[in-house]
Amino acid sequence: MREALCSFISGGRDRLIELQRDLVAIPALGPLNGGQGEREKAEYLLLLLRSMGIRQIEEIPAPDDAVPSGFRPNLAAVIPGRDASRTFWVISHTDIVPPGDAELWTSPPYELRVDGDLIYGRGVEDNHQGLVASLLVAEAVLAGSEPPPINFGMLFVADEETASAKGLDYVLTHRRDLFAPQDLILIPDFGTADGEMVEVAEKSLLWLKFSVFGKQCHASTPQKGVNSLVAASDLILRLRSLYARFDHQDPLFFPPTSTFEATKKEANVPNVNTIPGLDVFYVDCRVLVQYDLDEIQAAVDETCAGVAADHGVRVEWEIVQEVRSAPATSPDSPIVQRMLAAVRAVHGTNPRPMGIGGGTVASFLRRQGIPCVVWSTLLGTAHQPNEHSSIRNTLADAQVMAHVLCMNDPA
Ligand SMILES: [Zn+2]
The missing domain is CATH 3.40.630.10 (Zn peptidases)
Structure with a gap:
């Protein structure tokens, strides 16, 4: 047949x-x-x-x-x-x-x-x-x-x-x-x-939006403000540590690990001579089923708190989309x-x-x-x-x- x-x-x-x-x-x-x-x-x-x-x-x-x-x-x-x-x-x-x-x-x-x-x-x-x-x-x-x-x-x-x-x-x-x-x-x-x-x-999916609040000022007098772009950049780099913290490998997947990638960045100031007071960016996480998304979120919280303390900014983050894998x-x-x-x-x-x-x-x-x-x-x-x-x-x-x-x- x-x-x-x-x-x-x-x-x-x-x-x-x-x-x-x-x-x-x-x-x-x-x-x-x-x-x-x-x-x-x-x-x-x-x-x-x-x-x-x-x-x-x-x-x-x-x-x-x-x-x-x-x-x-x-x-x-x-x-x-x-x-x-x-x-x-x-x-x-x-x-x-x-x-x-x-x-x-x-x-x-x-x-x-x-x-x-x-x-x-x-x-x-x-x-x-x-x-x-x-x-x-x-x-x-x-x-x-x-x-x-x-x-x-x-x-x-x-x-x-x-x-x-x-x-x-x-x-x-x-x-x-x-x-x-x-x-x-x-x-x-x-x-x-x-x-x-x-x-x-399939991996779990977690899309996060980060808002970093500093204080806008003229670029010639940075001491009068708090540069949100510098703090956001540091945060983006520190979030790379998620790769090391959640490093389980599953050979069924390519790549075999969870991924945590900064992706979209919203426009901040339109001109070169202003220090921005707000920067917004997004991170796309694809997480192996071994990890609960709550663990990831706790690690994100901790990372944000570190950047806030070191740069004198306020960091808010929210979940844009969340799909827990089956x-x-x-x-x-x-x-x-x-x-x-x-x-x-x-x-x-x-x-x-x-x-x-x-x-x-x-x-x-x-x-x-x-x-x-x-x-x-x-x-x-x-x-x-x-x-x-x-x-x-x-x-x-x-x-x-x-x-x-x-x-x-x-x-
Ligand atoms: Zn289709």
Whole structure:
């Protein structure tokens, strides 16, 4: 059966282009991104799934007053397998991010452009590549005469780009029963260009804003003021000590340690001859699960107090964003083992389980104790102007999914 699915998928170029063309033409922007939600795109998918002959389709609307329809659509579709107690789920999201500056696009973002192996348009990679790959698998399964060994499930969620409260988070809160303990779950929404990264773990994220208050004065008479930029600079350097204090290494990750990087700096004074009285900067922390974020915050407090005392400034800091990481999916779990074997079989490469510094929707599942992997073969153009994806990669991703569906758990 696996060979039949893979050969069906390998001839899927035209179908892929057709699906991508339709999807790109239906912008699905969440209200926080200035859009009206994913309803139109979900309706397109609903009709498509029905026309494919899929009977087990469930709508899980998340109420949302911020969009005209009053809800954000989540859709679950299942093709029954011989063993109906287990499902291989592919979870993709329907929403996109805005195209940004139109000048930077060489062709209109909502019109698919095909150039050899590449297709261009907003959403073609994030997350149409994974979404379309799952549809191609479904069409391949339905074109055959026998059911797959286990169920094939597609879950299309809303609101991924703006925190998932109306998407996967909502689905898990209200329909946790959708997932059985033995289910296999793939989120094709992050990955490397060689497809070798099978993501099983994520670091916690902590974004901090620091405000250093000194006293503004003329630069020729520094003794009349307190230079906030000098104190802020010292604070930035002293915060580097977090690397030494929280130095645990986990080889699943690259880099293997927690990271603490000063990033954004707000403008202070507009002219050269004024000593600034306020400097504001930000630090992006990615923390291994071994550390509680409270420990980091205590160390930050201590560092700030030292700088305040030494420079005579007042230092305030606040949390801009905080995402505590969920326990990793075990590299030994069936979905990871199947993914590794499937990628090896299709790509002939050497995939490995890895952790990343960013946060994905996988954390919602992992927090509930549901193992899952994040994987796709991506060029990494998501959110950029001229977003594009590879037709070949998408077809290969679909073949990997077909392998996972048809495989026995490696012994
Ligand atoms: Zn995405």
